[in-house]
Amino acid sequence: MKKIFLTATAVFALLHSFAQTTPKDTAGFQSRKLKLEEVNLVSSYYTQNGNNAAVTGGIGSQKLTDIANVFDVKLVKYDSKSRKHTFGLEVGIDHYTSASSDKIDLQANSSASHADTRLYPSLSWSIENEKKGTTLAFGLSSSTEFDYQSFGANISFSAKTKDRSGEFTAKLQTYLDQVTLIQPVELRTNVMGHDQYGSAARNTFAGSLSYSQIINDRFQVMFLADLVQQNGYLSLPFHRVYFKDNSVHQENLPNSRLKIPLGFRANYFVGDMFIIKTYYRFYTDNWGLTSHTADIEVPIKIIPFFSLSPFYRYYTQTAAKYFAPYQTHTAAEQYYNSNYDLAKFNSNFYGAGIRFSPPKGILGLQRISMLELRYGHYTKNINMSSDIISLNIKYK
Numbered sequence: 001m002k003k004i005f006l007t008a009t010a011v012f013a014l015l016h017s018f019a020q021t022t023p024k025d026t027a028g029f030q031s032r033k034l035k036l037e038e039v040n041l042v043s044s045y046y047t048q049n050g051n052n053a054a055v056t057g058g059i060g061s062q063k064l065t066d067i068a069n070v071f072d073v074k075l076v077k078y079d080s081k082s083r084k085h086t087f088g089l090e091v092g093i094d095h096y097t098s099a100s101s102d103k104i105d106l107q108a109n110s111s112a113s114h115a116d117t118r119l120y121p122s123l124s125w126s127i128e129n130e131k132k133g134t135t136l137a138f139g140l141s142s143s144t145e146f147d148y149q150s151f152g153a154n155i156s157f158s159a160k161t162k163d164r165s166g167e168f169t170a171k172l173q174t175y176l177d178q179v180t181l182i183q184p185v186e187l188r189t190n191v192m193g194h195d196q197y198g199s200a201a202r203n204t205f206a207g208s209l210s211y212s213q214i215i216n217d218r219f220q221v222m223f224l225a226d227l228v229q230q231n232g233y234l235s236l237p238f239h240r241v242y243f244k245d246n247s248v249h250q251e252n253l254p255n256s257r258l259k260i261p262l263g264f265r266a267n268y269f270v271g272d273m274f275i276i277k278t279y280y281r282f283y284t285d286n287w288g289l290t291s292h293t294a295d296i297e298v299p300i301k302i303i304p305f306f307s308l309s310p311f312y313r314y315y316t317q318t319a320a321k322y323f324a325p326y327q328t329h330t331a332a333e334q335y336y337n338s339n340y341d342l343a344k345f346n347s348n349f350y351g352a353g354i355r356f357s358p359p360k361g362i363l364g365l366q367r368i369s370m371l372e373l374r375y376g377h378y379t380k381n382i383n384m385s386s387d388i389i390s391l392n393i394k395y396k
Helices: 008-021
Strands: 035-050 064-078 084-098 115-129 134-145 148-160 166-180 199-214 219-232 240-242 248-250 256-270 274-285 290-297 300-303 306-317 345-356 368-380 384-395
Touching: none
Parallel strands: none
Antiparallel strands: 035 064, 035 384, 064 084, 084 115, 115 134, 134 148, 148 166, 166 199, 199 219, 219 256, 240 248, 256 274, 274 290, 290 306, 300 306, 306 345, 345 368, 368 384
């Protein structure tokens, strides 16, 4: 399948057509007609390399490239009770090529699994009562690729404090997935087509609580807590595990996983030119994996409509109790896995973004209000690295 990528020329042409046909709103007027509030177009290119591919039992190339595009539209209207309704439509499409996925069939020069395309649309609807300071929101989502199908739904409620300095949010999410059971080629009993592989269910249920507080005109904080329960087939069927006796097996993991992430954000405004954004997250689960994430970003306003945002994130985790490297597991173990995503490692992610939002718009088109370009470099201490560059264009 051809790679799909939104070029800058196509983006500008599309947004220019919006700018020609969408009238400006009258300041302070709450229209009961549905109007376009914002359009975002995000394109990114990701590439990685490493030597711990799970498809080949924790050894071998992890070379991968991914091109992603997301088109996001927000529409707004007010009802007869002056409640603000926001409708969102987001459509994303990724195309990747993977050296490790190509090794599901070890003897093929280029198997069907060496590349895939993922399509993931979503819909959202929120109802905000600005007088009461409450918001009720709903969402539906879907994700489709060759060996995976996911359907999601969410509902959330937010309420601001009387002085509007704090806000509490509660959210429930569920994802109902189907995993196609594609085995490594040497473990298949006969040759099968895609519709004959069979599938297994994987369900995720998550509850989230957050509270944000404006301490003063310079300092803001947020506390976050989640509880995530996964049930069903949590392995990936084409991940190999090589035992000490050199026999090959499919990855086998428990059919239940409980995750608990806890987070804290703090933003401090240093005058008119600097913002210090910080984030910390603690994570633990019943597979024995514990992690810590620390993140800092410092947007610097060079001139009123141009800013630079360097960032850095440090991450460290312990190994899950079911992980072991190539040719380490034995037949005495009930569960086994050689996926280095569950290994002990540290990682660093750093880079910078530039944001351009001139008052007269991009290329003289006032409705095209912002252009942002970000680059990040990621490294693990287990011989894996990646790079990502993304472009975001906003129309308002």
